[in-house]
Amino acid sequence: MKQSLILPLLLVLVLPAVPATAQRSTEVQLGTTAEAWAKTPILVNMLDVLSGGMQAVEAADLVQEVLVSDLGLSGLFLPAMRDVEGDTLEYEFAIEGSVEGPLRDAELTGEDAPTVLNLNLVTWPGRQLLLNKRYRPLPHQQRTSAHHFADQVIEMLAGEPGICLTRVVFSRGAGDRRDLYVVDYDSEGLMRLTANRTLNLCPSWSPDGSRIAFTSYRQSGQQGLFGLDTSNGKVDLIIAVDGLNLGADWHPNGEELLVSLSHKGDPEIYRIRPDGTIIKRLTVSSAIEISPSWSPGGRDLVFTSDRTGTPQLYIIDSDGAGRRRLTFEGRYNDSAVWSPGGDRIAYATREGNFTQIVVMKATGENRRVLTDGRWRNAEDPSWARDGRHLVFASDRTGVFKLYVCDVLEMTFRQLTFGDDPDITPAWSR
Incomplete structure (x- = not known):
């Protein structure tokens, strides 16, 4: 979960070290079909x-x-x-x-x-x-x-948008070396995007797919937010303030991003332009406030705050006003993402000893846990543009790989394979 990135040293995500040789398969038989959907x-x-x-x-x-x-x-x-x-x-x-x-x-x-x-x-x-x-x-x-x-x-x-030409970008690697990769929605076309011998994490697609914003230590070991041009692979610096530069999410108009910065104390949510210019600070508190995500219309955002003592989800307006708490169940809720239709929010919650994926209405009602203990940890959900499919990372085999869930039929399939951990996926729009 993105929250783990703010732990001391801000360098290494703790992932299981148990190797697993994943076999390519079409489906993961852990879901149950709650309803027969007409096809x-x-x-x-x-x-x-x-x-x-x-x-x-x-x-x-x-x-x-x-x-x-x-x-x-x-x-x-x-x-x-x-x-x-x-x-x-x-x-x-x-x-x-x-x-x-x-x-x-x-x-x-x-x-x-x-x-x-x-x-x-x-x-x-x-x-x-x-x-x-x-x-x-x-x-x-x-x-x-x-x-x-x-x-x-x-x-x-x-009468629905297809997702056959969409791709998923993610971070692959172990220890203090993780690179960005991209894969087609059907597991084909795997391609490496970065190779700089450091951490590259938390990618986010621009609405038109022309750029990917991500957090990296590629500049003298200092954490910064960078942008990658998907047409030629060129990388440029967006912003690098002291402390955290984390959790970018593009506005639907592609003209600004949300990011968590900590150069003035605890991590707070900011709106910035793609050139790094700070537009507005949206949160002011002594709490840790991270993982912002725009609503589809760009009028609201959901984010994580531990202002009550445990990480919970909150919604505020795009100008920082109208704060309202969204989650009351679970002692750890993070990595919220709005569905393309704006009616649902997916996020990761801690259930017992593991984190699981939850989908609920954007009002906080009708909370439904998609995964269970058989998945071990399931983290960092990201919606496909059809609003039906979610990609997330899970270590159910002992190593984090990416999986896709059909949230209507509750069926699952494995998206990425191999021995290296795959984390922080983002589905292109």
Whole structure:
């Protein structure tokens, strides 16, 4: 939990040292389905290969596989690769299309040549065309094309934003060396973002995904808040005052951030600009006040304060007025994040000897614990933009890895794998 970062020395997060070799799997069987949610059966037919030989066949197989995975992970559909005789499901829709190529332009040959993907969403079995998209991806772009079409299908049929093109940034490593990594929402495309032999923690995406703010000791060992340009990897300093520079969260308009600074005593919440200019100090107390998170409209923020003796959640207006306590259950509540719809807040709470993930209404009512003791510690939740999925870190295997929860169906899947601890995830918007 982010609160642990303000312990003495402010350097090392205490994580379990027990190694665990994680095996890639599709689901973690710890959830229970509280209610059967209606899902739309949809066929994802094999794509016709019109030209291009084995490369086109492989592209067709990959695109079909990604589409089936995306629609299934959305929680909204029951995808199938073909209409099997005797299948009792009544399909209303189908995806079909074709692959051509690879094309050979003047400077592109062989494996570097693009294919042409023609993808259609149709009614079934009538095959009335509802959506058509044509893509011309290089081999490494084929997954992206499939993700894009899946998002289009989800938005058209469910009226909700898809998350197939979203990514999760997080901190990976042990001891005093942790770097930022990013991974696609479906565990593919893992990429390292920093490599500076120090701590890089608590990343936060800008609304347009062009920048990631994060806390690091990369500048002469002093803690500071930095910004990473996602287009070229360039890192620049945002602010580095004495003491804490922690817990950045971007305003929905992308023009300012919330951050906890302690250069004038105990950690307090500030609004700052992306160039580090302090706009306003929002809290004034002798308590520790950290982990701020904007509401979707940017009018309010939720944060953690120990002003009553234990860390609890509070809400204030964007000008620092109207303080109201949100949590009264639990002796340790932290890392609150507002859902994209603004109606719910997820956070981490201490239950017995472990921390768990909780979701409640933004009013503090209808508190629901998503995880339990079988997860050991579950921390640092972050919402997907669909408001249905949460990513969080847990050491259920003995080492912290990232997991995704479908909060409607209460199903879980592991997102990251490997032996190094993964912490402080943030889902792109």
